[in-house]
Every structure is written in structure tokens, then in C-alpha cells.
Amino acid sequence: MTEQEILEGLGEIVEDIAGVPASEVTPDKSFVDDLDIDSLAMVEIAVAAQDKFGVEIPDDQLKDLATVQDVVNFVSKNTEA
């Protein structure tokens, strides 16, 4: 999966769960500060991302995923193998 594919997939998830247009889900955006996503919605997004990309996101790593790029990197790194 390319980073672009992950980004697009993540955009769909964020639009579906939080109602933020996928076009606004760009790498530099912070979920909390820019996309107005609270911790509860972030849990939903993480579960949907695990299903969509087939990765496991442990709680202690979820809190470090602050930006869209952080999630793309995490998914990219954990689906390489």
C-alpha cells in the first residue's frame, strides 16, 4: 500500500466518522487542533483504521498519533512486512 493510498483510506474513515471532508485530511493536520476530533472519535477512527489496513494500534501508541502523517507512517511501517 502506498502512502497516498493510506492517506486516501484514512480520509474516507475520518469523513465517515467525524464528518470532516476527506479533502481536508492532509498529512500536516493535527486531529485535535485542526480537525476538531476528540479522543472518543479518535478511538473510533483507530478501530476503523485497524480494520481497513489490517494493523494493530496499541493504546500506548495511539496517543502518539497526533497528526495525519503520524497515522500514515504508523500504518505504512506496520504493513511493510
Next chain:
Amino acid sequence: MTERETVVVTGLGATTPLGGDVASTWAGMLAGHSGVVRLEYDWVSELPVKIAAPAAADPVQILGRVQARRMDRCEQLALVAAREAWADAGAPSLDPERLGVAVSSGIGGISSTIAAYDMLNSKGWTRISPYTVPMLMPNGSAGWISMEFGARAGAHSLVSACASGAEAIGYGIDMIRSGRADVVLAGGTEAAIMPLNIGAFAVMRAMSTRNDEPSRASRPFDKGRDGFVLGEGAGVLVLESLSHARERGATIHAIAAGAGYSSDAYHISHPSPDGAGVMAAIGRALADADVATEDLVHVNAHATSTPEGDTLEAQALAKALGPAVDSVIVTSTKSMTGHLLGGAGAIESVAVIMALKDGMVPPTINLEDQDEDVPIQVAVKATPLRKRGSAPMAALNNAFGFGGHNVSLVFVAA
């Protein structure tokens, strides 16, 4: 002691089995429409009750999917009704610290609770919605409404089963009288058309099983009544101090004149056979409102269409009002909407206020053969109201809940 602040109603909102707003609900009531239908769910086949009165308008369509998916259906309905009431009041601008909320539900987010439990059992805890707790808590509606309108004077949810909506309105009146708020969004909501609830009420033998005639199933005060029909929806009033309403030139629908409470302390679900609790609530409400029985023209009864409850209420009403009861036109709009549990007292308050405004009482449909143990005058068709003396017309709304909670509210024509 300073003179007590008069509380008025400046906004009305409702979403009910008869319509998605006050206008359509009221038109449906005056026309004697029934909102009761045969349910099409698969689970119906397992239950003795196969009818209910679902909300006419889907709140998800109104709120949008993204917002709606974080809210239980009872919260969605409450927010829809609150928005209508707020707009009807002219969307007053005021200090957020002076705006309060009192919105209750009898049961809370039962469909969300069951959905989460099913998910827990099938896929495990990590798949439960992180919004489950805010969706199942009965104070969720009050919380969402406080956020929507920025209400910071306090958001409250008094739970008293089927008296919850009326009790919330009483609490809202108190918030204004005690000086804690100038404006309060007050009401009740329920969305409990679920197999667990229907099964649980059915096992108490409290529900109508007139499954082949849905629109004829809810028949308060009729000899052939065999239990209540479950309805869903919400009603919200904008309560406001008279001084605040005058200052901003608001339209006043009615005076929220008083509330009376009592508790039977008798049985957890059966009403006390002597009707003393009901009489006490009515008497206290009239006293609180400073309304004489002679000025009372209309009662929207709690009457849910159960064999026991309807006669006990009617007899208690007759005893509480004495000879004045002969000039009071009683109705039970539950004949059309079904019983909205925690929403009942709120949508019936809306109906009482509309009756005072329009001078017309909606009918109790299906009242074909009035029980001889019901010694009151019940409207079988839309009936005009007439003032009896020089005082403005007053009307009463009763709401009683399992647990022995009795609430009566008094509204007076503006």
C-alpha cells in the same frame, strides 16, 4: 420576601408519532389521528405485543448521520424538539450563565445499551462505541442540549419513569422562580420501542395486545381498554421569566403557573387504590399555581389505557375537583400518540398549551363505550373550551410513573 417570578412558556417543540413538529402533531391530534402501527421487525414474532407508535420523523435525517451516530435515539429526538422550541422562542440571546436545561427520559438510551451489549458479546469490548456511556445515560439529552445552546446555568435530568417529562418541566419552573436562570429548556424524551422493553412491560400485563387493530388499541377510559401502547418522541418547552420575556418582546404561549408532586409510597408499579397521591399532586399543583378549581377548564390526563390506572385517575380527579369537575373537559392524547413514558408529560404539556391557545381540546379517540367507573367528562371529538369566569382559562396535565411518582402541572392561558 420578594414577589415570586412568574414563569411563562415562550417556545414549543415536539416530535411525536403524529408528526415531526408541533404544528403537525397538533393538527393530527385535533383530527383524531392514530400514530399506532403494526411493527415490522423480525423480533415481533416472539412477543405478544406487535404494535407501537414510532416517531413520525426520522431524527437521523434531521440531524445528519455524523452527529446522530454519537447520540442515542432518545437524545436525537430531544435535540430535534429542543431546536424547534428554541427557534419558536425566537432564539433568544442571553448570558449563558442564565440559560438552563431540564430534560429527562424515563429509561435512557436503551437501544444503545442493547447494541453495545450485543457488540460486547459478539466482538469484544474494543468494538463497543466509545460513545456508549454518553448514549445510555438518561441525562445525555440534557447534556447535548446544553452544548447545542451553550446553557451553563445547569443541565438536569430528574428521572421518575413516566412522570419524568412533567417533573423536568416542574424543575425548570423552579430554576426560574429560585433565580438560577432566566430561560430554561425543559421537557422529556423516550425511544424505547425495543424487544426488551416491550417484553418487560408485556410480562407485567401492562400492554395492549390488540395487535390486529393498531389504531384502535390505545383507548383510555373505554370499557374495552386492555393496556397501553408504547410510543416514542420528545417534547420541549422554552420556559422564561415573565420579566425576561417582556423585555425582549417574546410571544407568550401560556403561563407555566405551577407544579404539584406527591409519592404514593404504596407499590412499585400499581397506583394506590385510594387515589390519595393523585389527589394530593393535583391539589398541590392548583395551590402552587394559585388557581381555583372553578377556573380549571381542561385536563390532559395521564390515562394510558390500562384497566386499573384510568379509572383510579378519573375518580381521583373527580374527588380532587369536587363539583367543579363537571365543567372540565378531560382528554387523553395517548389514545393517538401511545404512551411516550418519559416523553409523555412533555408532549402532553405541549398539547395542553396548544389547547389553551386554540381554545380547543383534542379528542380521546376510540372512546366508544365509556367505563361507568369514569365519572368525568371526556372529549370524544375535538371540543371547544369556554372560559368559566373572569379569570383566564387554566388547564392541568397529569403524569404518573412507576415508583409511585405523581406530577401535576398547571398552565394558564396567556
